[in-house]
Amino acid sequence: METLSIGHGAGGRLTEELVSLILGRFPGNPVADREDCAVLPGGIAVTIDGYTVTPLAFEGGDIGSLCICGSANDLSVRGAKPLYIALGVIVEEGFPFEDLARFMTSAGEVCRALGIELVTGDTKVVPRGQADGLFLTTCAIGKTGAHPGLGTRNISPGDVILLTSPPGMHGATIAASRYGLKVNGLSSDCAALWPMLETLLPLEGLKCMRDCTRGGLGTVLCEWAESAKVGIEIDETLIPWDEASISVCDLLGLDPLHMAGEGCAAVVVSPEEAEAALELAKNHPLGKRASIIGSVTEEHPGYVGIHTASGGTRLVDKPVGEELPRIC
Amino acid sequence: METLSIGHGAGGRLTEELVSLILGRFPGNPVADREDCAVLPGGIAVTIDGYTVTPLAFEGGDIGSLCICGSANDLSVRGAKPLYIALGVIVEEGFPFEDLARFMTSAGEVCRALGIELVTGDTKVVPRGQADGLFLTTCAIGKTGAHPGLGTRNISPGDVILLTSPPGMHGATIAASRYGLKVNGLSSDCAALWPMLETLLPLEGLKCMRDCTRGGLGTVLCEWAESAKVGIEIDETLIPWDEASISVCDLLGLDPLHMAGEGCAAVVVSPEEAEAALELAKNHPLGKRASIIGSVTEEHPGYVGIHTASGGTRLVDKPVGEELPRIC
Numbered sequence: 001m002e003t004l005s006i007g008h009g010a011g012g013r014l015t016e017e018l019v020s021l022i023l024g025r026f027p028g029n030p031v032a033d034r035e036d037c038a039v040l041p042g043g044i045a046v047t048i049d050g051y052t053v054t055p056l057a058f059e060g061g062d063i064g065s066l067c068i069c070g071s072a073n074d075l076s077v078r079g080a081k082p083l084y085i086a087l088g089v090i091v092e093e094g095f096p097f098e099d100l101a102r103f104m105t106s107a108g109e110v111c112r113a114l115g116i117e118l119v120t121g122d123t124k125v126v127p128r129g130q131a132d133g134l135f136l137t138t139c140a141i142g143k144t145g146a147h148p149g150l151g152t153r154n155i156s157p158g159d160v161i162l163l164t165s166p167p168g169m170h171g172a173t174i175a176a177s178r179y180g181l182k183v184n185g186l187s188s189d190c191a192a193l194w195p196m197l198e199t200l201l202p203l204e205g206l207k208c209m210r211d212c213t214r215g216g217l218g219t220v221l222c223e224w225a226e227s228a229k230v231g232i233e234i235d236e237t238l239i240p241w242d243e244a245s246i247s248v249c250d251l252l253g254l255d256p257l258h259m260a261g262e263g264c265a266a267v268v269v270s271p272e273e274a275e276a277a278l279e280l281a282k283n284h285p286l287g288k289r290a291s292i293i294g295s296v297t298e299e300h301p302g303y304v305g306i307h308t309a310s311g312g313t314r315l316v317d318k319p320v321g322e323e324l325p326r327i328c
Numbered sequence: 329m330e331t332l333s334i335g336h337g338a339g340g341r342l343t344e345e346l347v348s349l350i351l352g353r354f355p356g357n358p359v360a361d362r363e364d365c366a367v368l369p370g371g372i373a374v375t376i377d378g379y380t381v382t383p384l385a386f387e388g389g390d391i392g393s394l395c396i397c398g399s400a401n402d403l404s405v406r407g408a409k410p411l412y413i414a415l416g417v418i419v420e421e422g423f424p425f426e427d428l429a430r431f432m433t434s435a436g437e438v439c440r441a442l443g444i445e446l447v448t449g450d451t452k453v454v455p456r457g458q459a460d461g462l463f464l465t466t467c468a469i470g471k472t473g474a475h476p477g478l479g480t481r482n483i484s485p486g487d488v489i490l491l492t493s494p495p496g497m498h499g500a501t502i503a504a505s506r507y508g509l510k511v512n513g514l515s516s517d518c519a520a521l522w523p524m525l526e527t528l529l530p531l532e533g534l535k536c537m538r539d540c541t542r543g544g545l546g547t548v549l550c551e552w553a554e555s556a557k558v559g560i561e562i563d564e565t566l567i568p569w570d571e572a573s574i575s576v577c578d579l580l581g582l583d584p585l586h587m588a589g590e591g592c593a594a595v596v597v598s599p600e601e602a603e604a605a606l607e608l609a610k611n612h613p614l615g616k617r618a619s620i621i622g623s624v625t626e627e628h629p630g631y632v633g634i635h636t637a638s639g640g641t642r643l644v645d646k647p648v649g650e651e652l653p654r655i656c
Binding site: 094 | 329330331332333334335336337343346347349350351353354355356364365366368370372374375376377378379380412414415416417418419420421422423424425426428429432433435436439440445446447448449450451452453454455458459460463465467469653654
């Protein structure tokens with residue numbers, strides 16, 4: 001019998017298969033646009049995410065801050081202000097109270113900073129050995145404002161791709177921790193994007209935004225190229241790489257383009273407003289290394305090319321399997 | 329170091345401690361009324377629930393139908409029509425595709441019957457041994473209508489307690505399955521309450537409704553008595569017991585008042601409209617065994633008494649530990 005593999009959770013092609021299997025069982029044509037966040041009538045934006053990260057605490061954050069930032073970011077990239085959180089807790093018998101309290105404190109601090117209210121929750125305790133410690137699921141609810149129509153369908157040739165910060169920092173941090181590597185300066189970028197992305201919303205030329213989580217920057221760009229039937233070209237030398245993350249990836253043979261960030265957004269903007277968008281992003285601490293990394297083209301629709309530092313061009317594809325499970 | 333026990337997931341007093349620990353870490357005074365469902369500005373109702381039931385399929389339902397019914401019911405008892413579902417899937421590597429497809433089909437069928445739309449979702453695959461098969465978390469979103477103010481605070485002495493169907497059928501079914509008991513006619517009552525409860529909403533005397541899930545009817549009544557600072561008295565002989573469930577509980581030494589139902593609601597209604605409410609419930613197939621089982625009193629505020637078949641009266645308390653983990 002065919003069974004699920006770790007690759008089905010990697011955010012790449014196998015995940016698409018899994019998601020299609022699930023969606024096909026529900027009435028209508030659910031989640032047709034395959035964004036991470038739904039916009040309901042009245043501009044209510046909703047997203048849900050499970051968090052199974054291990055270790056539960058890491059340099060730069062923990063599962064508590066991650067579950068709020070991650071779900072809030074899914075709303076933020078749709079131009080929706082995060083307002084409410086519903087929190088589902090699945091915890092293993094024997095889990096230390098003190099640790100749970102610590103992670104909930106982290107979650108609460110992000111909520112406080114963003115003005116997000118916890119409105120409902122649920123806890124389930126499963127017997128020892130039937131779950132690995134703590135799994136959280138957060139549903140974030142917000143309201144779209146200035147830009148209710150942000151989405152993949154707006155992307156058109158000539159548009160510019162902006163990256164707000166170095167890609168892959170979260171994934172590299174988790175990978176290093178999993179393999180027991182100590183790397184100076186290495187830290188997850190786990191952060192709430194709303195305060196920075198909010199400043200971009202007044203731009204009329206803003207087309208689409210996405211946080212580069214599971215599957216990394218590479219997967220986001222591939223999804224955009226396929227979904228909008230455009231080509232995308234980026235330049236390796238324009239990406240604001242994080243040195244520490246790159247060395248982890250080099251050492252472990254991981255592709256930094258497929259590593260998750262948790263506070264890093266890719267933004268599509270019209271060429272006329274690209275410089276304005278860059279400046280707005282740079283005005284915020286989270287965007288101080290923001291950079292224009294490429295553009296959308298009519299050529300090779302559905303495909304993403306990267307011009308490498310050595311002068312060549314290679315195809316960027318989605319990961320097929322899983323480079324590292326349980327990064328978020 | 330103090331750690332979590334199975335009892336913290338039982339829906340009783342230890343669960344309250346756990347929930348207080350979590351809520352205390354978030355800003356403001358979240359979930360102050362401790363209903364299972366939040367009503368946001370604009371009448372948007374939201375609830376979230378994790379489902380860790382084992383076995384995944386049981387007589388009368390499976391984790392798929394359960395996750396939609398359960399979350400939709402949390403909205404329905406607040407008088408909110410379930411409209412949207414967000415679904416978080418955490419699945420173990422090696423889980424059969426066929427089973428996942430079957431459970432998603434069950435979930436989809438309930439959505440189709442209720443007109444609920446799946447609007448967003450998430451899947452996480454964890455390595456073998458790090459979760460037990462399949463955990464689902466559903467966030468249901470709906471809209472309050474005729475009765476936006478349903479809630480514990482409306483309960484007052486003289487009110488009547490109506491039960492829509494036999495209590496504890498789901499819990500008894502899971503217990504029997506876990507202990508390998510075959511009992512004729514035993515089945516979970518897993519069902520969506522909305523179509524029946526919707527017919528009660530026009531009643532002006534409708535005060536409060538709650539589905540009797542984790543912790544059972546006994547826990548619901550205790551929470552009401554404590555929260556509304558009233559006494560509650562019910563009559564054992566008026567409860568529409570399910571024979572098969574009762575024999576399972578007798579055999580296993582479980583208290584049927586603490587066993588979960590998944591299609592059974594307790595309703596508080598003014599004495600003037602009690603008969604009307606009973607008739608409306610009985611008009612629906614799910615409520616054909618509905619019964620008035622007791623009333624609210626000024627005496628012994630905070631406590632629930634049950635008049636037993638033998639003519640005595642005993643106190644009903646919340647379960648302190650867990651009679652059976654992973655029933656939902």
